[in-house]
Amino acid sequence: MKTKKILIISHHFWPENFLINEIALKIKKFNRKVTVITGLPNYPKGKIFKKYNKIKSIKYENFRGVQIVRFPILPRNSGSFFDLVFNYLSYLVSGIYYLRNLNLNGVFDHIFIYSTSPITTALLGIFLKKKYKKKITLWIQDLWPESVESTGYIKNKFFLYLISLIVKYIYKQSDNLVAQSKGFKKNIRKYSNKKVKIVENSHFILENKKIKIPSKINFLLQKKFCVTFAGNIGKAQSITTILEACRKLKSYRNIHVILIGGGSEVKNIKNLIKKYCINNISIFGPYSSDLAFKILKKSKASLLSLKKNDIFSMTIPNKFQTYLCAGKPILVSANGEVSKLTNINKVGLTSPAENFLKLSKNIIKLYKMSSKETKKFKYNCLKYYKNSFDINKQTKKLLNIFES
Numbered sequence: 001m002k003t004k005k006i007l008i009i010s011h012h013f014w015p016e017n018f019l020i021n022e023i024a025l026k027i028k029k030f031n032r033k034v035t036v037i038t039g040l041p042n043y044p045k046g047k048i049f050k051k052y053n054k055i056k057s058i059k060y061e062n063f064r065g066v067q068i069v070r071f072p073i074l075p076r077n078s079g080s081f082f083d084l085v086f087n088y089l090s091y092l093v094s095g096i097y098y099l100r101n102l103n104l105n106g107v108f109d110h111i112f113i114y115s116t117s118p119i120t121t122a123l124l125g126i127f128l129k130k131k132y133k134k135k136i137t138l139w140i141q142d143l144w145p146e147s148v149e150s151t152g153y154i155k156n157k158f159f160l161y162l163i164s165l166i167v168k169y170i171y172k173q174s175d176n177l178v179a180q181s182k183g184f185k186k187n188i189r190k191y192s193n194k195k196v197k198i199v200e201n202s203h204f205i206l207e208n209k210k211i212k213i214p215s216k217i218n219f220l221l222q223k224k225f226c227v228t229f230a231g232n233i234g235k236a237q238s239i240t241t242i243l244e245a246c247r248k249l250k251s252y253r254n255i256h257v258i259l260i261g262g263g264s265e266v267k268n269i270k271n272l273i274k275k276y277c278i279n280n281i282s283i284f285g286p287y288s289s290d291l292a293f294k295i296l297k298k299s300k301a302s303l304l305s306l307k308k309n310d311i312f313s314m315t316i317p318n319k320f321q322t323y324l325c326a327g328k329p330i331l332v333s334a335n336g337e338v339s340k341l342t343n344i345n346k347v348g349l350t351s352p353a354e355n356f357l358k359l360s361k362n363i364i365k366l367y368k369m370s371s372k373e374t375k376k377f378k379y380n381c382l383k384y385y386k387n388s389f390d391i392n393k394q395t396k397k398l399l400n401i402f403e404s
Contacts, residue, residue: 003402005033007108007134009125011091011116013038014063015049017289019201019318020114024066026395034066035107037099037124039073039091044232044262044286046076046083058098071098079264081153088118095124104132110402111136113174119144119163122170129173137402138174139199141318143187146311151235167191176401183314183337199398201318202391203325211291213298217258217284221298224256225367227331228299230292231319233263233283238307241333243272244356245363246281255280255367257303260295262286289322296326300374301348301366306334308353313337324385329366329377333359345384347377 006027013036014021028034041049061068074090077083111134113125122138129136145163148154171192178197185196220226233239249255296302302323306312313336320338323330330348332339339350351358
């Protein structure tokens, strides 16, 4: 039966720049009515956006034909452990409080949960499932509790056990389980015996052609061989591996690494750059995703690094698809799925996670390559993206799952 009205539950939505923005618009283009339930935008800087900072109750908006229902939440602030806990809990508590008396009869016939961190976002969807007797599709973007354990945010075994019970409950209540990577399947089976379907992420940036690259970065892009990392700068990304690689590249004065993003490790990374006088790396941002993408397209290569951990070896970071779409060689410092895909599709060079020496050698290797060789990477990136991660194809897959 054709599902005509979709209710999306997401912790983040426009004007925050997330994949779900584009997915919602694409679902609408397939002649579906789309409503999104979300909180107040505050990512990535951790402050409620100026337009929304006086909102104290439900707010209704329209984003290019997509209806939005917002409710107040506590912002992420600095992104510390306790800031994130309060942010996550406020989304759930505030959502239930404001939606319990809101009449959504006839508004939707299927619930679609976009489950980035935190997994507890799904509990709001389950609340609405029980109230309105509708089915749920859960799109799993992060593995809980393993992701918070591997980054060191939660180490207490009792709390990890409690989170695992919540995960089991969420998976049990979900009618369709969808993962963003084949590598997730094995881990999900620890908590559920249900069939897991795969829908990979796609490139999701709503490009703004008028946006300008800051002069400092523009200068580097014009004068240097720039390798750019764009995204969250946290513990999972092992940015220290990039710093150590840069220290090995000191004699190559024309090579420069650009870090674009925000996150819990920014202050630490800036201190390390200063402490060791690493002058071939610069950190900027956080910037909007459309500006970051524009910088990527002007760079000589893109850079992806992950911590050495079994959980991270299963994942395909969202930036991978964005890098493919930028059409530049990808330097991957990671184990598992993302390295495997990079090698199979010949879209870049790989090195083991946290192996800064091999990463530095790959940067030098790419630096010395001919334009003919690097153009092959560009061709392979765009071809692989179009064949495997095109957003229209991914949206059709999701709609087929909703209606199965």
